[in-house]
Amino acid sequence: MRSSIPAILFDLDGTLVDSVYQHVSAWHEALLEEGIDLPIWRIHRRIGMSGGLFVRALAREIGRSVDAATQQRLVRAHAQAYLRRIQHVRPLPGAQELLSELTRTKVPWAIATSGGRAIAERTLSLLQVPAGVPVVTRDEVSYAKPNPDLFLLAAERLGAAIETSFVVGDSIWDLLAAQRARALGIGVLSGGYGRNELELAGAYRVYSEPAEMLRRLDELGIREP
Amino acid sequence: MRSSIPAILFDLDGTLVDSVYQHVSAWHEALLEEGIDLPIWRIHRRIGMSGGLFVRALAREIGRSVDAATQQRLVRAHAQAYLRRIQHVRPLPGAQELLSELTRTKVPWAIATSGGRAIAERTLSLLQVPAGVPVVTRDEVSYAKPNPDLFLLAAERLGAAIETSFVVGDSIWDLLAAQRARALGIGVLSGGYGRNELELAGAYRVYSEPAEMLRRLDELGIREP
Numbered sequence A, B: 001m002r003s004s005i006p007a008i009l010f011d012l013d014g015t016l017v018d019s020v021y022q023h024v025s026a027w028h029e030a031l032l033e034e035g036i037d038l039p040i041w042r043i044h045r046r047i048g049m050s051g052g053l054f055v056r057a058l059a060r061e062i063g064r065s066v067d068a069a070t071q072q073r074l075v076r077a078h079a080q081a082y083l084r085r086i087q088h089v090r091p092l093p094g095a096q097e098l099l100s101e102l103t104r105t106k107v108p109w110a111i112a113t114s115g116g117r118a119i120a121e122r123t124l125s126l127l128q129v130p131a132g133v134p135v136v137t138r139d140e141v142s143y144a145k146p147n148p149d150l151f152l153l154a155a156e157r158l159g160a161a162i163e164t165s166f167v168v169g170d171s172i173w174d175l176l177a178a179q180r181a182r183a184l185g186i187g188v189l190s191g192g193y194g195r196n197e198l199e200l201a202g203a204y205r206v207y208s209e210p211a212e213m214l215r216r217l218d219e220l221g222i223r224e225p
Helices: A020-033 A040-044 A051-062 A068-088 A095-104 A117-124 A149-158 A172-181 A195-200 A210-215 B020-033 B040-044 B051-062 B068-088 B095-104 B117-124 B149-158 B172-180 B195-200 B210-215
Strands: A008-010 A109-112 A166-169 A184-188 A203-207 B008-010 B109-112 B166-169 B184-188 B203-207
Touching: A008 A149, A020 A040, A020 A068, A020 B020, A020 B040, A020 B068, A040 A051, A040 B020, A051 A068, A068 A117, A068 B020, A095 A109, A095 A210, A109 A149, A149 A172, A166 A172, A172 A184, A172 A195, A184 A195, A184 A210, A195 A203, A195 B195, A203 A210, B008 B149, B020 B040, B020 B068, B040 B051, B051 B068, B068 B117, B095 B109, B095 B210, B109 B149, B149 B172, B166 B172, B172 B184, B172 B195, B184 B195, B184 B210, B195 B203, B203 B210
Parallel strands: A008 A109, A008 A166, A166 A184, A184 A203, B008 B109, B008 B166, B166 B184, B184 B203
Antiparallel strands: none
16 A cells, blocks of 8 residues: 555635735625625635625625625626735745645646636736646636535546545635545635634644745655655 | 622724724735735734734744834834725624613723724724723823733723723734733634634633624623612
8 A cells, every 4th residue: 555645736815825805805895885784804704615605605694685686796896806906915925935846846736716717817827837737716616615616626637536635725615625525624824714713624734824834745744756 | 799890891993893904904005015025814913912012023923123213114104004994994793782781781891902092083983982981092001912001001090900800802912911911801703813712812702793792791790780
C-alpha cells in the first residue's frame, strides 16, 4: 500500500485572494438598495455560499420572501458594487508562492469558486494561474457550496480521486462541501471566521493564511517527490 | 445578603451600532495609502483596541516600525475614510429597544468606547441616549481597551461598583478589559468574531445581537424592580 500525492482544491475568495470584506460590503450595499437592512456580520457569515442560497438564507433571517426578480437585481447590484471595490483587492500573503510551489513539486491543484465566471476572472487576474490548471466556477455546476459539486468537478478535471484530495477554504461552506464530498478540509483564517468555527465545520487543519500553509506543507504529508 | 442591580457598560462599535465593517474598510484604505498592505481579517481582529496599540500591533505583524508622524496620519486618514462610510452605518437590531428597556426598568447603563469623541458622537447620533447617561470616550482616559480604564471610568460615573457590573462588547478587547476590571463580560456576535473567540476571552454569555440580549435579560438576573 502506498498513498498517492493528494490533489489540492482551492476556494478563491478569502482563501487565495483577500476579497471577502469587499464582497461583504458589496452585498450590504446591494441589500440596502432593496430596503433590506441586515446586520453585516450575518452577511459575512454567508459569503462563499451559492448566491441563490445566500439570498434565500438572508430572506429567512429578515422574515420576508425575496421574489425572483429581486433576487436577480440583488445578484447584479452585488456584482457591480464588488467591481467598484476590486481595485482594493489583493492576493493573500503567500498565495502565489504556495501555488508556484505546488506547481514546481508537481502536486495537482485546481480552483473551485461559488462566484460566477465573469467576476471570478477579474479576481483570478490577481494570481498567476498556469494554463492547464482547472478553474471551476458557479456557471458549470447545478449547485454551488455547501453542495460538493464544484469540488467534485475540480477533482474530475484533475483526474484525481476526491476522497484523497484536500479542499482549502476560508468559510464553513467550503468545509461542509468538503465533508459532503468525503475530501479533507483545510481552513484558513483569512476570510474572517474564527478558528473554532472552521474546526467545528470539519477542518482537519487550520492555517492563518496561504503563507502559513506553505511553511507547513509537511503537516499535510505533502513531500517533494 | 442581597445582590444589587448590576450596572451595564456597553461598548459602542459592533455592540450597539453596526459599524465594525466600515471601520475595517476605513483602516484598510488608510493603511494602503501608507503602502501598508495587510490582510483585512487581521485588521478586523484589532478593531476596538486603542488606536495606538492597533497601529503598533499591525506594525509588528508587517515587521516594520511606524513612526509617530505616520501613526498620526493613519489615525486621521482612518477617521476621514470612516466618515465617508458613515451613511451606511445602522443601529444593530434591538439596540435602541434594549437601551430603552434598561432606562425604563431603572437599570443603570453607560457607553465606553475606544473611539475618539468626535467620531463617537457621529456614531452615537444613530441612537437615542438620554441626558445623564455617561458616555466615556478615548480622550478621557490614558489607556483604551484592552486596558480597563474606559469601563472603570464609566462605572465611576454611574456610582456603580465595577465588580458587580456587566461589560457588553463584540470584541475580545472588550472582554479582556472586562476581566482586568473584574467585571463580567457579555459577548455579542455582531462585530464578526466567532462565539468561541469571545468565550475564550472570558465571555460569561454570548448573544447574537442586542435584540437577543433583550429577549434573554432574565439569564443575567436582571429583573423588573
